[in-house]
Amino acid sequence: MRPVLSAAKLFARTIAIVLLVLFGATVLVRFAPGYLSDAREMDTRYAGAARAELSAEAVRSHSLAHLLDTEVRGWARGDAGLSRQYGVPVSSLLAPRLAVTGGLLLRSLPLAWALALSASLFSSSIRNRSAAMLWQTPAALLLAVPTAAMATICLLAGSGGPVLVMALLLAARDFKFLHHALRKAWLDPHLLHARAQGLRAHRLVAAHIVPSLAPQLAALASLSMVTALSALVPVEVIFNVPGLGELAWNAALNRDLPVLLAVTMIMALGVTLAGMLSGQQAAQQELWRSA
């Protein structure tokens, strides 16, 4: 009964967090100083139409309750409302972009993990301190380059696309944590003893290190997801990838509230679910250990 209760509590907390995030985003965007402004107002050809649209928007969004009600109705209809910028249902904007962003994440996350794991397994087994530090230099260098700069340089060099930039960024971050965790793990007395007995490293990794580090790995996986979602915006904007990050950037600049709320909800769900899954994994591991 207790695990069910705790799972229900966790689920309720997740839903509460997502709802609070949506409420906060609505308040933030609606009451932003430039919500009822449009770049077209500067152009005499379009100023009249833009002002008429803004007046209609001012009436539509005069109260927060009315605005939230409109949003909820849009979600209930299944189209997530109408985009203020494009004038089409938000769901029609989201569906293709979700596929693009999903594809980008699905390609970059495994590549990043493969890179980080292999590099950290190798670096943690190096005994020489200077050699180990030298092996860590590329990761430190990658972490010191802002995502936007890395993306721009890759774009200029004509080598490596968004997948490579995301993978390198994530791999560098994951490597930093994995290297420390593995280095600590290799110094455990039972592993030192096993190595002294001549057991092969790959067997020790599979039988001892991975199971003992599983909670940390799960937490790191969720952190990778958050980092990847964070890096999406600059990477997609610079590479002109028509994904969720680019859509969110456009929506934020144009105060397109329905689109921004939909993307915010997807992002918040992604982050909280990743956190919840890693938490569950850690709890299961603890349970297994105590048993």
Added chain:
Amino acid sequence: MRLKLVAASLLAAIILASLVIVVIPGASYSRQDREAPLAGASLHHPAGTDALGRDRLVRVAAALLLSLAGACLASALTTAIAAGMGTLAAFAPRPVGALCMLGCDVFLALPWMFLLMMVRSALPLSASPASSAAITFLVLAALGWPACARAVHRGALNLRCADWMLHARASGLRGIQLARCVIPNLLPLLLPQLLVCIPAFVIAEANLGALGLGIGEPLPSWGGMLLELDNSAMLLETRWVYFPVALLVLVLLLLEAITVEA
């Protein structure tokens, strides 16, 4: 320890050199040399000029000082908020503590860059350059505290259960008196948080600037200089366009070295 010392000395030397470059009489980050737009390195302009003929070395030096000063102030502010929130969550009655931590979770439910972009774009983008710089760093400070507050909360919870704390409470110490004992004990936790935030804020400012949401022109900023890389004509003209990126990477590496050792 040696690495930290070398990194700190090098960073201090770079900051000092930047200060000297900025205060040289006649040096101005906004003054245009209209005869020499996109010029290469020369005696007049040691790192060349940008598309508007402004001296790149002076602009890079000013951007470095502005970015580091802003990031340090924002980091101090965010650490202070985190210290207050984390301590409050640990020592306040349970419902208040739970509410504080829920607030942290709400902020942490969105990816950092996405949240920054959303908040920054909601604030005036046509503000004066100085206001845009203040807004950018204030946004960083206002959104950077939740992760740090969680760590402080955990540390403060440990302190709450410490024997000396029980003794202090049993002796009748309350509120501010307890806080005066707690904060110094949290310093070993707060100092690394403060140092970790500085490079994170410098990077965030550069990323925001590259998205057009950072510090406004003519104030120099890393983000604004990254935007120069988008201009392929400029890249063909001079390789000095890469100089700001190279210096930014060096500064971040030095900050990272100081942080790791801290």
